[in-house]
Amino acid sequence: MNTLQRQDYNPRRPALAAFDAAGHTVEAGTDLLVCPYLTHRDPELWPDPERFDPRRFTAPDGRPTHPGAYFPFGIGPRACLGLQFALRESTVLLEHLLPAHTPAFHSAPTKAVYGITVRPDGPTPATLTPALMAG
Numbered sequence: 001m002n003t004l005q006r007q008d009y010n011p012r013r014p015a016l017a018a019f020d021a022a023g024h025t026v027e028a029g030t031d032l033l034v035c036p037y038l039t040h041r042d043p044e045l046w047p048d049p050e051r052f053d054p055r056r057f058t059a060p061d062g063r064p065t066h067p068g069a070y071f072p073f074g075i076g077p078r079a080c081l082g083l084q085f086a087l088r089e090s091t092v093l094l095e096h097l098l099p100a101h102t103p104a105f106h107s108a109p110t111k112a113v114y115g116i117t118v119r120p121d122g123p124t125p126a127t128l129t130p131a132l133m134a135g
């Protein structure tokens with residue numbers, strides 16, 4: 001969950017009607033991009049937002065209750081159809097992979113590359129050794 005807080009994408013939607021946004025008129029048909037990167041790092045919603053802290057998602061008051069505060073799968077009628085599948089798949093993978101293997105990371109990217117998505121600036125080569133062999 002905390003990893004998904006770090007991903008980024010920019011869904012684009014056209015404005016269905018003109019509206020005022022903080023004193024700026026947005027004409028109907030204007031392409032609008034929402035930016036979860038900013039929302040997921042808004043310190044008013046997420047205290048110390050750059051800190052990787054999975055407990056935000058397990059502690060009772062760990063995450064904001066505003067429905068628009070966290071939307072790694074989009075939000076509304078065009079949200080990701082695979083949301084439940086993707087969450088279940090990652091949980092099962094981590095449940096089975098992590099206890100049975102010892103990961104060794106050989107190098108890790110140090111920077112992010114910013115585009116329509118945010119990605120690491122290089123690969124993360126790692127070796128998974130079956131836990132029994134690792135002793």
Ligand code: HEM
Nearest residue numbers: 009011012072073074075077078079080081082083085086
């Ligand atoms: C961690 C994994 C995944 C993430 C973070 C993710 C995220 C997203 C996001 C952000 C959107 C766009 C929502 C929008 O436009 O507002 C989307 C759309 C979509 N996703 Fe995923 N997705 C994931 C996995 C999957 C999987 C496993 C499937 C299918 C089995 C899937 C099927 C779809 C479909 C069909 C749409 C288009 C929905 C529409 O336009 O009505 N996704 N996803």
